[in-house]
Amino acid sequence: MNKRTALALLATLALAGPWQARAEELTEEQIQQIIEKAKPYIEAEVQRRVKEELEKQKATERVAAPAPTPTPVAEPKPWTPSQPIPLFRAGPAYMNISFDSLINFGWSTEPEGLLNLGGHDPAQRGFSLSNEEIVFEGAVDPYFKGVADIVMSLDEDGETAVELEEVYILTTSLPWSLQLKGGQFFTEFGRHNAQHPHQWAFVDQPLVLNRLFGPDGMRNPGARLSWLAPTPWFTEALLTVFNGQGETAFSFRNEESIEIHGGEPVERGLRGPQDLVFVPRLATSFELGETQSILLGASAAFGPNNSGRHACTQIYGGDFYWKWRPENAEAGFPFVSWQTEGIFRRYEADDRMTPDDPPGSAVPLPDENLHDWGIYSQLLWGFHRGWVAGMRGEFVSGDDGKFESDLRVDRTRLSPNLTFYPSEFSKLRLQYNYDHLQQWGDEHSVWLQLEFLLGAHAAHKF
Amino acid sequence: MKAYKVVVAAVLGGLASLATAHAKLNVVCTTPDLGALAREIGGPLVEVRSIGRPNENPHFVEAKPSYIVALNRADVLIEVGLELEIGWLPALLDQTRNAKIRKGSPGRLNAGTVIQPLEVPAAAVDRSMGDVHASGNPHYMMDPERAKIVAQAITDRFAKVDVANAGAYADNLKKLLARIEAAEAEAKKLLEPYRGAKIVTYHKSLSYLADRYGLNVVNTVEPKPGIPPSPSHIAALIDQMKADKVKAVLIEPWYDRSVPELLAEKTGAKVVIVPLLVGGEPETQDYPSLVKLVAKRVAQTLGGGP
Numbered sequence: 001m002n003k004r005t006a007l008a009l010l011a012t013l014a015l016a017g018p019w020q021a022r023a024e025e026l027t028e029e030q031i032q033q034i035i036e037k038a039k040p041y042i043e044a045e046v047q048r049r050v051k052e053e054l055e056k057q058k059a060t061e062r063v064a065a066p067a068p069t070p071t072p073v074a075e076p077k078p079w080t081p082s083q084p085i086p087l088f089r090a091g092p093a094y095m096n097i098s099f100d101s102l103i104n105f106g107w108s109t110e111p112e113g114l115l116n117l118g119g120h121d122p123a124q125r126g127f128s129l130s131n132e133e134i135v136f137e138g139a140v141d142p143y144f145k146g147v148a149d150i151v152m153s154l155d156e157d158g159e160t161a162v163e164l165e166e167v168y169i170l171t172t173s174l175p176w177s178l179q180l181k182g183g184q185f186f187t188e189f190g191r192h193n194a195q196h197p198h199q200w201a202f203v204d205q206p207l208v209l210n211r212l213f214g215p216d217g218m219r220n221p222g223a224r225l226s227w228l229a230p231t232p233w234f235t236e237a238l239l240t241v242f243n244g245q246g247e248t249a250f251s252f253r254n255e256e257s258i259e260i261h262g263g264e265p266v267e268r269g270l271r272g273p274q275d276l277v278f279v280p281r282l283a284t285s286f287e288l289g290e291t292q293s294i295l296l297g298a299s300a301a302f303g304p305n306n307s308g309r310h311a312c313t314q315i316y317g318g319d320f321y322w323k324w325r326p327e328n329a330e331a332g333f334p335f336v337s338w339q340t341e342g343i344f345r346r347y348e349a350d351d352r353m354t355p356d357d358p359p360g361s362a363v364p365l366p367d368e369n370l371h372d373w374g375i376y377s378q379l380l381w382g383f384h385r386g387w388v389a390g391m392r393g394e395f396v397s398g399d400d401g402k403f404e405s406d407l408r409v410d411r412t413r414l415s416p417n418l419t420f421y422p423s424e425f426s427k428l429r430l431q432y433n434y435d436h437l438q439q440w441g442d443e444h445s446v447w448l449q450l451e452f453l454l455g456a457h458a459a460h461k462f
Numbered sequence: 463m464k465a466y467k468v469v470v471a472a473v474l475g476g477l478a479s480l481a482t483a484h485a486k487l488n489v490v491c492t493t494p495d496l497g498a499l500a501r502e503i504g505g506p507l508v509e510v511r512s513i514g515r516p517n518e519n520p521h522f523v524e525a526k527p528s529y530i531v532a533l534n535r536a537d538v539l540i541e542v543g544l545e546l547e548i549g550w551l552p553a554l555l556d557q558t559r560n561a562k563i564r565k566g567s568p569g570r571l572n573a574g575t576v577i578q579p580l581e582v583p584a585a586a587v588d589r590s591m592g593d594v595h596a597s598g599n600p601h602y603m604m605d606p607e608r609a610k611i612v613a614q615a616i617t618d619r620f621a622k623v624d625v626a627n628a629g630a631y632a633d634n635l636k637k638l639l640a641r642i643e644a645a646e647a648e649a650k651k652l653l654e655p656y657r658g659a660k661i662v663t664y665h666k667s668l669s670y671l672a673d674r675y676g677l678n679v680v681n682t683v684e685p686k687p688g689i690p691p692s693p694s695h696i697a698a699l700i701d702q703m704k705a706d707k708v709k710a711v712l713i714e715p716w717y718d719r720s721v722p723e724l725l726a727e728k729t730g731a732k733v734v735i736v737p738l739l740v741g742g743e744p745e746t747q748d749y750p751s752l753v754k755l756v757a758k759r760v761a762q763t764l765g766g767g768p
């Protein structure tokens with residue numbers, strides 16, 4: 001009998017109080033009988049203690065083992081090659097990694113995919129993978145948060161395009177309610193521009209954003225300062241400053257600006273701070289009772305464009321978002337939300353020449369101001385847990401200039417859709433687009449979109 | 463000139479009132495039950511605001527901008543933790559810019575770290591299992607014993623942030639603990655006859671209640687946490703409830719009642735709406751009264767009452 005068993009025996013006898021009390025009057029035979037009777041208990045006790053001891057050892061071996069919980073801890077199974085390797089779990093990870101995929105299937109009466117001009121919209125007939133997004137985010141240290149967002153998509157030839165959509169650092173503890181953001185990020189202009197495709201309520205980008213901010217939205221290397229005003233209700237003032245060059249600064253120094261003004265763009269570098277793009281925004285929010293919230297915003301963007309050496313662009317926008325949700329909503333349903341955004345652009349086009357192609361065909365275009373504007377309004381009704389019916393109406397237009405562009409003609413689009421969310425991590429969306437274009441007439445498209453989300457994806461703001 | 467002076471006076475007056483308002487400790491809690499504890503411990507020394515509302519599912523709170531304002535001005539933030547608020551609190555905190563309530567600061571209390579959670583998954587979880595919380599079940603406030611531990615932690619934190627009033631907080635805690643203990647004793651007495659009674663709950667939010675009072679949760683209306691019931695699960699549940707003679711289906715105020723009512727109709731069980739959070743019903747204005755009301759209602763149903 002080893003020491004443990006002896007201890008266990010003593011413990012068992014100690015527990016067996018009634019037997020102990022009568023011990024003096026018992027004969028040796030009776031004692032023997034009692035011991036025989038107690039044997040299974042003793043054995044069980046021994047087994048329990050040995051197991052406990054082993055578990056204790058295991059627990060101390062595990063680094064920073066959590067305190068023992070009432071739930072039994074399962075035996076760790078030896079790893080086999082067929083098992084997935086868990087790299088990151090929600091708890092102890094330093095970084096959240098997520099992957100979000102949008103898979104589209106659809107058909108349009110327009111065969112070339114020219115109706116949906118957004119870089120991540122379903123446009124081509126049949127299947128398409130338009131937005132496959134990898135997001136890394138987490139606390140850098142006590143002072144910063146870091147986010148990197150890499151988006152891949154397959155073009156119609158099956159080639160993979162990769163873009164660095166957003167990479168930025170965000171301060172978490174500046175004084176006076178200030179916050180600084182630096183890197184490349186979706187400019188906080190209006191409501192829709194700052195959202196990623198998988199947050200959208202429709203499969204495609206609103207037309208007005210398409211026309212004024214380009215296929216990939218307004219996002220350019222820069223910095224943003226934000227201040228939360230000490231008002232009793234939410235008021236945030238933001239100022240973004242960015243380079244304003246390239247396709248993601250569509251209305252500014254953009255190589256492709258010929259689409260906007262018809263002339264050969266001029267070379268125009270950053271000569272000084274006056275050549276940066278400045279984007280002020282003011283947003284305010286208040287609540288109507290316990291169940292309704294309103295968010296109002298006004299934004300503007302000012303910067304140089306490359307139609308000439310001294311030309312500038314001004315963009316103004318207003319946005320409105322209202323949402324109703326009862327207190328006892330089940331998983332966020334039911335709800336009704338209404339979002340409307342209008343944007344106006346004044347584009348100063350300098351004296352310029354049309355492209356000299358074929359040679360000798362170039363003609364001068366006069367100095368003029370090109371005006372473009374558009375509005376969209378969308379109503380969503382989450383009528384049952386997991387189900388959302390949506391309706392979006394849009395109109396875009398522009399004043400006739402000396403240069404007529406497809407991006408300036410009147411266009412109306414109506415998009416009813418229906419979305420089903422099996423869980424927060426997947427969705428299935430069916431959308432019909434009725435399009436009326438001044439140059440082509442009526443067009444119809446139907447798109448089906450499936451989304452899946454893996455990993456820890458940060459929660460979205462209101 | 464006169465108008466100018468009036469404006470200056472008004473502005474200064476406004477600032478002065480702001481300054482006095484700040485003399486109180488500004489406490490933000492993610493749920494009303496944490497808020498109720500904080501309010502009793504802090505008494506007149508604190509101003510408590512709860513983000514989630516009493517009949518709102520704390521998993522799915524909307525990240526409204528007004529909450530950013532509240533968090534921006536908070537001296538202390540108390541959260542349930544165990545990933546309960548993962549869907550909305552991080553989005554708010556990103557915009558809060560308040561170093562006082564940053565993780566690791568004395569002003570930030572994650573109450574989930576001070577209690578022993580139930581249902582910590584033994585093996586790695588994935589989302590095919592539904593919304594399983596990797597760190598354990600976060601609905602621990604349904605257990606008065608754990609609520610007492612949380613109350614202690616809140617008191618310690620208040621004392622750390624506001625040293626001058628540590629004595630007052632400790633006194634308030636003593637009174638609160640006595641009231642919780644009395645409520646728990648009453649609840650135990652009410653539920654003692656039903657120890658081992660088989661019940662069905664909607665979500666896993668009543669595990670701690672069942673554990674404390676010895677009720678036996680044989681199944682949930684949700685097939686997996688956060689996953690709405692499917693017809694096959696409902697059919698199987700009806701058979702199980704009949705076989706196990708389940709008398710009560712306990713549901714939270716925010717779930718659709720049609721499935722629980724169908725179960726009740728098919729099996730003869732009764733549906734009990736259990737207010738999970740303080741303030742959800744007129745009789746639950748503080749934590750001890752919530753403990754008593756829940757016990758009373760469950761006992762009544764299990765006893766065959768109305």
